[in-house]
Amino acid sequence: MPHTTPGDDPSMDLFELRARIEQSERAILVGVEWTGPEGDTYSVQDSMAELSALAATAGVEVVCQVVQRRNRPHASTLIGAGKVEELRVLNEELNADIFLFDDDLTPGQMRNLDKILDRKVLDRTDVILDIFAQRARTKEAKLQVELAQLEYAIPRLRRAWTHLSRVGAGSGISGGVGTRGPGRTQLEMDQRLIQRRMKQLRKDLGDMRRQRRVQRSGRAKEFAASLVGYTNAGKSSVLNALTGERHVATEDKLFKTLDPTTRRLEIDDGRSVLVTDTVGFIQRLPHRLVAAFRATLEEVLEADLLLHVVDVAHANPVAQIAAVNEVLAELDGSEIPTLLVLNKVDLLDDAEMLSDIQAEHPDAIAVSAVTGEGIDTLRDELSARAGAGEQEYEFRLPHERGRLLSYLYEHGQVDDVDYGEEEVTVRAHLHPKHIAPLRDYVA
Ligand SMILES: Nc1nc2c(ncn2[C@@H]2O[C@H](COP(=O)(O)OP(=O)(O)OP(=O)(O)O)[C@@H](O)[C@H]2O)c(=O)[nH]1
Ligand SMILES: [Mg+2]
Structure with a gap:
């Protein structure tokens, strides 16, 4: 189903557009810089920038951001009482509709903040759930x-x-x-x-x-690869670049894709792989959401190979890689062979970050889904991985077993077919796991 946003649908009624803009809610974002012993892998700046993007995706206008340094959460209001009062006074001027907290709030904290601030109080999980509900x-x-x-x-x-x-x-x-x-x-x-x-x-x-x-x-059990990665890393764009089609909607918004889409990619003569695009991950992805989407994600994780797409132009790709790996571990997907796809290289001014990541992950492939750079290399690597473990066979098939030839086309790579009087001689590359129906006909 095509996704439209007010900005890109020319047929959208101007009236409706204006109504939406007028209704857009205004929010004050509240973050905490934790200075406790654990610290945070994600800096408060990165996290607030991301919360801001989440708010924008949900259709909320950010009017102001407030960050407090604390070493542990205040039991009843997360931030200190003085800070809460400061927020209340600030809002007498700004008159925002929402206080949006970057940290998840307990039900009790929400109730207390709600009472003092007299505005809608939401946390990160609320916004993520809202985006999912909209999409x-x-x-x-x-x-x-x-x-x-x-x-x-x-x-x-x-x-x-x-x-x-x-x-x-x-x-x-x-x-x-x-x-x-x-x-x-x-x-x-x-x-x-x-x-x-x-x-x-x-x-x-x-x-x-x-x-x-x-x-x-x-x-048929075809070689299957799944695109995984941080939201907005460019997973859908990479799928489009690989297939040369624009099947999947992409946008500079978080959680554009929710439902898995699978495309068959013809890589070279005979061989094809299935590539699935799906929902992106985010740091502190709400556990309940992971649980609810487990069915969708499990299917994705049945893949033979994960293509972990990384936005190398992002401020902190290393933290994003770690966040994705954390969710994968939670879903028991850590054991699946993974290929790192370093995307958006066209946006890099200096390649230092790229070479740092490549030093850590020598197999990683640098690409740009927009310019197409590196996409052929990625396709070749997919082909190689799909073909890995295949062996060369020669089969002698009776004429009446023509179905086995179709089976070979489907599961392997057929290199040569020779129609003799008595039988058909076929040379093919096939993974031994597909040999069972053909075992009696090996030459
Ligand atoms: N410059 C540049 N932009 C890119 C590249 N790949 C993707 N983008 C842009 O990045 C944004 C996100 O791309 P998507 O393909 O929607 O990302 P995604 O990972 O599928 O995102 P979600 O489905 O929201 O998780 C879009 O605005 C793309 O046009 C790239 O290689 N270079
Ligand atoms: Mg997508």
Whole structure:
């Protein structure tokens, strides 16, 4: 389904566009620079820049950013009481609609901040869930988002109630950030009903997953690669560059892609690989979201090879690589062979960062999905990996077993076919794992 944004759809009603702009909410972002013994791999500046991008993606205008240094969270308000009061006074002037915290807040902290600040208080997870709710297109993605929202909402139910009575549940755009998506309308039910709904969602998702597994097992086992990586790293762009088509929508926004898309890539005569593009990762990806999207992601992780796409033009690609590896570990995907794809090299002024990463990962391939640089090398590497472990065979197939020849075309690379009187002689490269139906015909 095509995705459109107000900026790129010329047919969009100007009226509607203006209405959206007028309704866009204004937020004050609040971050904490943790100075405790653990520190943070992600600097507070990077994290706030990312929160700002998340806010923009959710359609929220950032009016101001406030950072406090602390060595541990304040139990009841995360930041100190003096800072909270400072925020309240600041907002008498700015009159923002939302306080958006970069750190996740406990239900208690949210309630307390809510009361003192008298504005909508949201955290990072709220915004990520909101973006997912806005972007979910397929039935499965919608159910997964709803499940994640409900799980996140349950302990916060009382707070949600007061908000919903203020803004009107499920009213789409008018409810504003943090109130969108099916999950929010469900909040009007009592906790028991929500539990029942969650049970149903888990069952429906389980059914969908089983159904897809059946479909998958019927399919030929082709070499499969999955694109993984930080959100906005350029995964969809790399898929488009590899296939030479613009199948997958790309945008300079976070979490553009939610649903997996698979394309067959013909690499050289006969051999093809399946490449799947999917949802991106982010530092501190909400655990509940990972849990809800586990089904989607598990399928992605059944790949023979992961193409881990990295935006080398980003301020801190090394931290992003680490964040992705963390999520992969959480999903038990660390064991899958991985090829690092260093993308956006066209944006680099100095190659120092690139050579640092390459020193650490000598197999990494530098590419630009925009200029096409390095894409052929990536395709060759895919071809080599897909062919790795194949052996050369000669088969003598009886004429009536023509199906086996199709099987060979599908699973291996056919190098030569000679139609004799008695039989067909075929020379082919094939992985031994596909040899079973052909074993009797090896020459
Ligand atoms: N200059 C440059 N821009 C790129 C390159 N690859 C991707 N981009 C841009 O980066 C932005 C994100 O690209 P996407 O392909 O949507 O990234 P993604 O990883 O699929 O992002 P999500 O689906 O949101 O996780 C888009 O604006 C792309 O045009 C590249 O090699 N060079
Ligand atoms: Mg994408």
